[in-house]
Amino acid sequence: MIFLLKDLSRGKLPINLKGLLKKERFDCEIGFGDGRAIVLEGKMHPERGMVGIEYSPTSVKKAEKRVQNEGLKNVLLIKSEASTAFDILFQERAFERIILRFPDPWPKKRHINNRLLNKEFFTLAANRLKDGGEVNITTDDTGYRDYIIQEVAQIPYLTPIFSGGYRLKNADGVSTRYEEKWRDMGKDIYEIGLRKVSHPKINNQITISTYFRLPAIKRLSCLSDKIIKDGDVILRTGKLNAAAEDKEIWVYFVDWHLFQKTKLIFRKEGNRFFPVYNQDFLPAKSFELLKNFMETCQ
């Protein structure tokens, strides 16, 4: 079963994992890659629901094939960026375990902000963990390993299970394509285990609007090159491409950690411009900001 975020977001949120997978307890693997580990875990634990999140479409397809070949009914694959999925799809205390096998380490200093595992994400993850639940991380990257331990030390919700924060992982248990690759190169593999010790409250959740339609406007230039902010929500519009046959504007939406961009194309009918926009898009609060702003462009 594969779910796309945009389909899920049109249903009732948070999603009803019990109803979908007919199980009572759930584990979540983030960045499952070709899916070999989530499939193995699904087979080893038929009593559990395994929820996988992965944003690479090629990986999701590979993993889906494995799930189908094994005929597994307890594995749900979601094609999405992980923090967005955690924010909008799952309720508090949804999972017993959150698993990350070789999360992208972004080793260069200028890329550190791209790391998924920081104190903000761990706070969100702790909220989605059952009390006493665990986060299990495997990595070969010592820089990311130490960064993770430092980030966790700054929040009170998770505590390391191993003394010193990590331990060497033996070459047994559930392995993955990346684990095999690094072991073949003679690298050490580290395990970080974190236990939830207190429950964080999460305030700035992304709210998804059910209202999709943008209004027609009279003055296109009103929308060109603008930055509009409301707390954690930011809307930025590019410059109007007036040379395009249909007039075009790029719009960038940021809702807390959800980043999206879409190109609005306007078709003129009478004295008004009607917007056409990409439907593969979550209408979050930033979208409401755009809608409200466009209503002033009359």
Ligand SMILES: C[S@@+](CC[C@H](N)C(=O)[O-])C[C@H]1O[C@@H](n2cnc3c(N)ncnc32)[C@H](O)[C@@H]1O
């Ligand atoms: C280094 S690969 C490891 C894949 C697999 N776990 C393995 O061990 O073979 C990292 C995986 O995480 C996925 N990924 C990275 N950041 C992600 C995010 N924020 N949300 C969802 N998937 C992500 C990538 O697409 C990639 O498949």
